[in-house]
Amino acid sequence: MPSINRKMIIEGSVILVFWTIAAYILIFTERRWIPSGAMEPTLHGTPNQWEADKIIIDKLKYKFSKPQRGDIVVFWPTEELQKEQYQDAFIKRVIALPGENVQLQDGKVYINNKPLPEENYLSSRQSTLIDVCSSGPQLPFLAKPQIIPADSYLVLGDNRNNSYDSRCWGVVPRQNIIGRAVFRFWPVNHMGGIR
Numbered sequence: 001m002p003s004i005n006r007k008m009i010i011e012g013s014v015i016l017v018f019w020t021i022a023a024y025i026l027i028f029t030e031r032r033w034i035p036s037g038a039m040e041p042t043l044h045g046t047p048n049q050w051e052a053d054k055i056i057i058d059k060l061k062y063k064f065s066k067p068q069r070g071d072i073v074v075f076w077p078t079e080e081l082q083k084e085q086y087q088d089a090f091i092k093r094v095i096a097l098p099g100e101n102v103q104l105q106d107g108k109v110y111i112n113n114k115p116l117p118e119e120n121y122l123s124s125r126q127s128t129l130i131d132v133c134s135s136g137p138q139l140p141f142l143a144k145p146q147i148i149p150a151d152s153y154l155v156l157g158d159n160r161n162n163s164y165d166s167r168c169w170g171v172v173p174r175q176n177i178i179g180r181a182v183f184r185f186w187p188v189n190h191m192g193g194i195r
Contacts, residue, residue: 038157
């Protein structure tokens, strides 16, 4: 008899753990695919969703903590982007935090007068800010130094030459952030955590 009760407890525990994990995944995560090359080389994107990287985002993390520099976030279009008829979510890397002074000089991002280390990103020195931001109706956001407002974040694509990002249209309010990209599940040969 004791071994039957023990077996039932173990089976019940396994089932409870399984359903807890399943509920977490269903409620607090979301699957997305990468629609453009703006996050190369970190994430491969293409308009054909069958060829693009597919990721999981954690929607719970930022309920309890703030985005940090280097986080890859998925967010809804800002008011500025909505005016340009953008409706789909964006994915970019957090570069500057609330209260920081940001400027662009000779294609390099400076935060509080210190250059941003960019060893993980493709160089932005090949294209000018005007080239990258040519689809916007006004001067690019980082055409002059900016202080990042409270509860807002400056985000850039890792492929600086091919990313329509905060340099052009400004900051992302925290309320627009859906979650943090945490795991790539496709293609299988690149499966793993995202940094």
